[in-house]
Amino acid sequence: MLIPSRRLFMLGASAASVAASMPAFAQTPAPGAAKPRMRLILLGTRGGPGISPRRHAPAQVIVIDDVPYLVDCGNGTAYQYVAAGLRLNQLRYIFVTHHHSDHVADYGNMMLLAWAAGLKTPIDSYGPPPLEKMTRLYFEMNAVDIDTRIDDEGRPDLRKLVHAHEITGDGGPVMQDERVKVTSARVPHPEIKDAFAYRFDGPDRSIVISGDTAPSYAVVALAKGADVLVHEVLHGERVRNTPPPTSNAATILKHVLAAHTSNEVVGEIAAKAGVKKLVLSHFVPDDPSITDEMWLAPIRKQFSGEIVLGKDLMEI
Numbered sequence: 001m002l003i004p005s006r007r008l009f010m011l012g013a014s015a016a017s018v019a020a021s022m023p024a025f026a027q028t029p030a031p032g033a034a035k036p037r038m039r040l041i042l043l044g045t046r047g048g049p050g051i052s053p054r055r056h057a058p059a060q061v062i063v064i065d066d067v068p069y070l071v072d073c074g075n076g077t078a079y080q081y082v083a084a085g086l087r088l089n090q091l092r093y094i095f096v097t098h099h100h101s102d103h104v105a106d107y108g109n110m111m112l113l114a115w116a117a118g119l120k121t122p123i124d125s126y127g128p129p130p131l132e133k134m135t136r137l138y139f140e141m142n143a144v145d146i147d148t149r150i151d152d153e154g155r156p157d158l159r160k161l162v163h164a165h166e167i168t169g170d171g172g173p174v175m176q177d178e179r180v181k182v183t184s185a186r187v188p189h190p191e192i193k194d195a196f197a198y199r200f201d202g203p204d205r206s207i208v209i210s211g212d213t214a215p216s217y218a219v220v221a222l223a224k225g226a227d228v229l230v231h232e233v234l235h236g237e238r239v240r241n242t243p244p245p246t247s248n249a250a251t252i253l254k255h256v257l258a259a260h261t262s263n264e265v266v267g268e269i270a271a272k273a274g275v276k277k278l279v280l281s282h283f284v285p286d287d288p289s290i291t292d293e294m295w296l297a298p299i300r301k302q303f304s305g306e307i308v309l310g311k312d313l314m315e316i
């Protein structure tokens, strides 16, 4: 009679010794096995400041043991954060890649709404200058609400809960706690002066978020051997052939092609870094007539690992 694999773990021997004595195919986690400690949730996967019902502005959160490490917070991030089943009042860390509005429009709003939802604990935010000034001015702009709620509702002073930390130079170590070590790398995203990618080395996995970047060896170096690389992507052929219908189309096209990474090279970056899984996000353009296969075909020629076309609220 076959013994259910779960039963084997209840016979007295430690799980490790039982697993070691079993053939490889039997080491698949049994029902009820420990869940991974790190979750990666894509909150918004659209690139650029436009509004779309299909995709929200760029944001993703790594949740480790229920502690959220939010990376970027474009317009709508608070909404998506709640839609993902996360509790705003437990917001803890925010990492900003750069100060284009599609990545920071909800930076202050995330903190104010978290506080309105009952936040009583500190928030540490990290990002390029002028993050400290932006934080201070946001609170100044919302002083009426903050002061009124402190008086009327007995809330702690939000301004004293938030600590903004600026990242300069070429990046390097950002922070470390008992769950994760976070490292940054400066990436090229002209004409933005300061842009950073982040790497999270946690208990289960290493996850890298490229932010917005032109094809960059800095990303290759930061993502070396990582389990997951979340990389921005634009559809090279479509962008070159259909300039935006605006009077400043030529300028926008020049910026887009110089500052971002196309699906013609992102696979090479993932391959050079040797990552296990490439997750595409920050899609430009957000055009449903571009099929999955049209995004993937050039990437597959360069990268043989797993490729995920990111979608809002996808958990990886």
Ligand SMILES: [Zn+2]
Pocket (backbone or CB within 6 Å): 047, 048, 058, 100, 102, 103, 212, 282
């Ligand atoms: Zn962007």
Ligand SMILES: [Zn+2]
Pocket (backbone or CB within 6 Å): 098, 100, 189, 192, 212
């Ligand atoms: Zn940008």
